[in-house]
Amino acid sequence: MTLQLLLDRREGFALLGIAMAVGAWIFLPEIAQSQEYHGFADQRAFLGVPNAADVLSNLAFVVVAVLGLWRLAADELPLAPTIKFSMNIFFVGLFLTGFGSAYYHWTPNDQTLVWDRLPMTIAFAGMLGALFGERISRRAGIAMLLLMLVVGPGSVFYWKSTGDLSVYGMVQFGAMAAVLLILLLIGKGRDPFPWWQLMAWYVLAKVLESADTAIWIATGETFAGHALKHIAAAIGGLAIANALRPVRGQRA
Numbered sequence: 001m002t003l004q005l006l007l008d009r010r011e012g013f014a015l016l017g018i019a020m021a022v023g024a025w026i027f028l029p030e031i032a033q034s035q036e037y038h039g040f041a042d043q044r045a046f047l048g049v050p051n052a053a054d055v056l057s058n059l060a061f062v063v064v065a066v067l068g069l070w071r072l073a074a075d076e077l078p079l080a081p082t083i084k085f086s087m088n089i090f091f092v093g094l095f096l097t098g099f100g101s102a103y104y105h106w107t108p109n110d111q112t113l114v115w116d117r118l119p120m121t122i123a124f125a126g127m128l129g130a131l132f133g134e135r136i137s138r139r140a141g142i143a144m145l146l147l148m149l150v151v152g153p154g155s156v157f158y159w160k161s162t163g164d165l166s167v168y169g170m171v172q173f174g175a176m177a178a179v180l181l182i183l184l185l186i187g188k189g190r191d192p193f194p195w196w197q198l199m200a201w202y203v204l205a206k207v208l209e210s211a212d213t214a215i216w217i218a219t220g221e222t223f224a225g226h227a228l229k230h231i232a233a234a235i236g237g238l239a240i241a242n243a244l245r246p247v248r249g250q251r252a
Contacts, residue, residue: 031165038108041216042224053227054105060234061098065091068241077192077244082138083130086145087244090126093119094237101230114160117168121152123237124175127198134191135182148175176202194239201236205229 046052068091071077072084079087096119104116125148133141148171155167176199183195208215212225 029166030163031169032163033110033113033159033165035110038110038113040105040108040224040226041213042221042227049106051105051108053223054230055102057227057230058098058102058105060231061094061101061237064234064237064241065095065098068094068237068244071241071244076246079192080133080138082142082145083133086126086129086133086141087240088126089145089149090123090130090240091237093121093123093126094234095119097123110160114156117156117159118153121156121168121171122149124171125149125152128175128178130193131179131182131195134193135186135189193243197239198236201232201239205232205236208232 040051040054042053043051044053046056049055069088072079072088072091097116100115100117100119104112106112125145128148129141129145131141132144151167152171155171158167159165179195179199183199206229208225208229210225212229214225215228216224
């Protein structure tokens with residue numbers, strides 16, 4: 001099998017996966033945003049900052065994003081231009097998530113939640129662009145990046161205008177399903193990024209988010225799950241940032 005044929009087949013499977021995701025969304029019922037979502041367990045203020053733990057824990061995203069962008073600018077690990085561009089988008093999305101999520105948690109409601117979710121879709125776009133670029137082909141990576149930069153933010157605006165979260169849910173969980181399938185079905189090759197670590201921290205973050213109140217009660221109202229969710233998700237980004245360091249002996 002020639003390299004070009006292999007790439008064409010991988011790209012064909014990627015297109016099939018996208019078509020299946022669109023088909024699945026067509027049959028999804030409308031999903032409304034539960035207002036209970038905004039009722040986080042830890043509502044303590046600190047130095048005038050409301051919901052301080054959930055607000056301030058977002059600094060972890062900002063720190064990790066700055067580290068990742070600095071390493072990309074320093075060109076510590078040589079990357080193909082399309083991969084580097086996708087990684088920059090990923091860390092810019094992570095940086096904006098830190099501020100957007102802090103803004104939301106300062107006053108949790110549907111209006112501020114828009115600014116939490118928008119930058120996350122940008123981070124998803126960068127992640128998928130890099131993953132597709134490394135595991136499928138460079139052109140698949142840039143195509144996925146551009147597609148998700150339209151569909152991701154569009155899904156948030158669609159929810160804002162219609163009240164239907166189904167497209168956003170498909171973007172978020174469909175992206176994770178795509179990552180899982182690619183990691184299981186396509187070999188690592190020269191891909192330098194620890195995607196499995198990112199996935200593991202993402203899953204842990206979702207578990208912590210779901211256990212927000214349970215952790216609050218179990219720790220005697222010392223800390224809750226949502227702030228820990230921010231830390232776990234940021235550590236996933238840190239794993240990607242750390243992969244941008246050169247391998248020992250690669251560069252003097």
